Amino acid sequence: MRIYLGLLESSAPNQTRIFVAVDTKLIDLPLAYAGYLSLSGDRSTAYERASFYFPETISAFVVRGEQSLQALEEVVSYVHKIGGDDLRGPAGEKVAYDLAEVRVLPPLQNPEKSFVIGFSDRSRLEAVPRAEIPTGFYKLPQTFVTSGKPVIWPKFSAEVDADACLALVIGKGGKRIDAARAWDHIAGVTLLIDITARDINRREGLTTNNLLGKNFPSSTCLGPCILLKPTRAELEALEVELAMDGSIKQQFALRDCVFTIEQMIARWSILGIKPGDFLAIGASMAIQDNRLQNPVPLKIGSNLRCSSPAIGELSHQVVSGGGQRR
Amino acid sequence: MVDLHTAYASHLREVEANPSALERAQVTLGRDMVEFLKRGDKALEAARKALAYASGNPSGGAGAILDPKEIRLMSPVPRPGALVSAGKNFSDHVAEMASKKGPSSPVAFLKLPGTVIGPEDDIPYPPEVKNLDYEVELAIIIGKACIDVSQDDAFDYIAGYAAFNDISARDIIRSENKTGIHLMGKSFPGFAPMGPYLVTADEIPDPQNLKLKLSVNGETRQDSNLSYMIFKIREMIAYWSQMGLNPGDVLTTGTPRGVAAGRKPDQPPWWLKPGDLVEAEVEKVGRLHNRIVAE
Numbered sequence: 001m002r003i004y005l006g007l008l009e010s011s012a013p014n015q016t017r018i019f020v021a022v023d024t025k026l027i028d029l030p031l032a033y034a035g036y037l038s039l040s041g042d043r044s045t046a047y048e049r050a051s052f053y054f055p056e057t058i059s060a061f062v063v064r065g066e067q068s069l070q071a072l073e074e075v076v077s078y079v080h081k082i083g084g085d086d087l088r089g090p091a092g093e094k095v096a097y098d099l100a101e102v103r104v105l106p107p108l109q110n111p112e113k114s115f116v117i118g119f120s121d122r123s124r125l126e127a128v129p130r131a132e133i134p135t136g137f138y139k140l141p142q143t144f145v146t147s148g149k150p151v152i153w154p155k156f157s158a159e160v161d162a163d164a165c166l167a168l169v170i171g172k173g174g175k176r177i178d179a180a181r182a183w184d185h186i187a188g189v190t191l192l193i194d195i196t197a198r199d200i201n202r203r204e205g206l207t208t209n210n211l212l213g214k215n216f217p218s219s220t221c222l223g224p225c226i227l228l229k230p231t232r233a234e235l236e237a238l239e240v241e242l243a244m245d246g247s248i249k250q251q252f253a254l255r256d257c258v259f260t261i262e263q264m265i266a267r268w269s270i271l272g273i274k275p276g277d278f279l280a281i282g283a284s285m286a287i288q289d290n291r292l293q294n295p296v297p298l299k300i301g302s303n304l305r306c307s308s309p310a311i312g313e314l315s316h317q318v319v320s321g322g323g324q325r326r
Numbered sequence: 327m328v329d330l331h332t333a334y335a336s337h338l339r340e341v342e343a344n345p346s347a348l349e350r351a352q353v354t355l356g357r358d359m360v361e362f363l364k365r366g367d368k369a370l371e372a373a374r375k376a377l378a379y380a381s382g383n384p385s386g387g388a389g390a391i392l393d394p395k396e397i398r399l400m401s402p403v404p405r406p407g408a409l410v411s412a413g414k415n416f417s418d419h420v421a422e423m424a425s426k427k428g429p430s431s432p433v434a435f436l437k438l439p440g441t442v443i444g445p446e447d448d449i450p451y452p453p454e455v456k457n458l459d460y461e462v463e464l465a466i467i468i469g470k471a472c473i474d475v476s477q478d479d480a481f482d483y484i485a486g487y488a489a490f491n492d493i494s495a496r497d498i499i500r501s502e503n504k505t506g507i508h509l510m511g512k513s514f515p516g517f518a519p520m521g522p523y524l525v526t527a528d529e530i531p532d533p534q535n536l537k538l539k540l541s542v543n544g545e546t547r548q549d550s551n552l553s554y555m556i557f558k559i560r561e562m563i564a565y566w567s568q569m570g571l572n573p574g575d576v577l578t579t580g581t582p583r584g585v586a587a588g589r590k591p592d593q594p595p596w597w598l599k600p601g602d603l604v605e606a607e608v609e610k611v612g613r614l615h616n617r618i619v620a621e
Contacts (some may be wrong), residue, residue: 112440119505135506138436140408142572155474156568207414208503209435215408216569217473269515270454271438 002225005058008101016056022079025096029054031089036078038090058107059276062171062187106144106222113277114139117192134259134267139220146223150319154216157197161295163283164242164250165192166304175272182265188228191314192280193221193306194283227311240308249296252286331389334376347513360401360574363469363485368449400444406576415580416554422588429598432557432565438513445521445614452514457496458598461581462540462548462606465490468575472567480563486524489614490578491606493517496587502616522612537609542602550582
């Protein structure tokens with residue numbers, strides 16, 4: 001199932017809501033569940049009970065675990081039975097929306113750990129055995145944007161590129177998680193485009209840093225939704241592609257990546273991981289024709305599209321951030 | 327110490343006859359430091375009124391004045407939006423780490439915001455780490471959102487300062503640097519003691535000339551001055567504002583010479599160990615004392 005985070009026109013700026021996609025509609029989960037609960041009497045507490053199972057953020061939702069997943073199953077089968085248009089909240093509220101009616105937000109807003117697995121210096125890769133540690137870097141939550149928002153070319157850079165990634169979303173927290181139990185901690189997966197100011201990144205790499213080259217406004221495209229609880233086989237087979245102006249530039253699946261889910265979780269859970277954190281891995285960590293794929297150089301004005309059929313797509317226009325300053 | 331919310335509420339109630347003093351105080355001052363900073367001059371003005379009220383009513387103030395012993399200090403910014411820590415930014419430190427020369431533009435990395443702890447909190451010693459090190463630094467707390475600011479305007483965006491200790495796992499960093507960047511080695515839980523409080527910018531007219539000192543179990547190990555910074559505070563703010571900075575973001579200056587990884591001669595190799603008391607101090611700002619404890 002695909003879960004979205006969004007705002008409705010009627011809601012206050014911080015009143016985010018979670019939605020589930022059913023056919024072509026987005027279903028307002030707390031209201032739909034309240035409607036479902038009020039069918040079996042007790043209308044007075046239906047809203048409160050529903051908002052317990054479907055809180056304001058996806059991170060809080062995954063914390064609820066099995067209980068909320070079960071409530072989600074109930075809502076979805078109820079929606080299928082009733083049909084989207086006739087579905088209402090307890091007081092007749094609208095529950096089913098077209099995608100265009102919801103202001104979709106990055107599905108994760110403020111994770112403590114938002115890491116992308118990657119090497120800073122790809123030229124050294126030949127010397128690295130396959131099982132070397134999955135080093136990574138941190139993407140600041142303030143850099144997140146979701147589908148439809150422009151990617152703004154930073155004026156401090158002359159060379160910007162993109163790398164399509166899959167972000168594994170943590171559902172169950174833990175510390176120093178044993179590789180054999182890694183899979184139990186995954187709640188779902190979403191798409192991420194890691195935007196890099198490559199000239200800056202190269203310079204920062206000389207001192208084994210990368211900060212400005214990876215963290216500027218709109219340098220992390222995330223979403224559009226969380227694909228909840230895919231099976232292991234489904235997850236590893238998810239094909240992700242990145243296209244620029246309609247032509248495909250990158251294609252990969254998790255099974256092509258040089259690190260496994262177990263390696264990533266075992267390594268980074270040393271620091272402790274929490275529900276709503278994510279670990280992402282991308283095409284540049286995936287082998288194709290015996291070598292790692294390259295990031296895709298961007299041009300101002302082009303359209304960037306990252307997609308995977310079971311998840312959806314991120315679509316972004318690359319726009320100028322103003323004149324080169326230096 | 328003055329509890330700002332209580333003192334300001336008393337001021338509003340008794341001096342300004344405001345019937346909803348408590349709510350008003352909360353709104354004006356904000357609930358935490360980042361909210362306080364976002365409210366800017368209005369919150370600072372309220373804080374000044376609260377202080378004036380408390381000093382005019384030393385015995386009363388309805389619980390507004392507290393003995394510091396009654397308070398467990400947290401870090402003034404317990405969870406920054408971004409924690410930007412400079413590296414290779416002191417000429418004496420660059421020399422001791424055997425780098426050939428300083429970098430041509432500011433160098434920094436992100437520490438995870440969740441690593442911040444208070445001025446008296448313990449630093450957990452992770453079992454994965456063999457070479458644990460300290461780095462005394464000045465933390466610069468951003469007060470206003472900014473992007474692309476000039477060096478001349480940089481100081482307008484500083485809310486205040488705190489002492490900072492950039493705890494570092496040298497062995498983990500070395501292994502990360504082989505193929506990646508240092509992230510884990512700088513970001514185990516508790517690797518960023520900060521405090522003991524935020525000293526507002528108006529109290530420190532020349533932050534570029536403050537002594538930095540660090541001792542372990544009473545023995546001085548770092549003793550330098552912020553004047554040795556390669557990229558000065560105003561250059562750092564101008565440079566890092568390119569990524570966009572927000573109230574509650576924190577920049578740290580980098581550390582001077584004397585870190586365990588660089589000190590000579592230290593025979594046999596010397597590193598922090600469980601039980602050590604690390605005290606990091608910045609002149610006019612304050613001192614942190616944190617004990618290393620086995621995790």
